């Protein structure tokens with residue numbers, strides 16, 4: 027696909043994990059990994075996300091030090107961890 031908008035509405039037979047490849051007009055290829063969660067888990071998953079956002083990954087002052095998603099978190103890797111390293115070096 028080059029440019030435009032991509033719509034994809036998977037049916038129940040498409041549950042699982044997929045990797046899609048897109049190509050930008052400048053030739054750069056982008057891989058997008060999509061995980062599709064069965065509908066029966068949506069409410070529980072939403073509750074988990076809301077609670078996680080209220081207790082750990084808060085909009086102001088996220089508790090990255092006690093977060094179990096640090097290894098996967100891009101914000102932690104690119105923003106928080108470099109600051110921690112800089113502070114540790116300054117001591």
Ligand code: SF4
Pocket residue numbers: 082083084088089090091093094095096099100101102
């Ligand atoms: S490590 Fe990432 S997901 Fe966890 S609290 Fe910090 S910003 Fe949120």
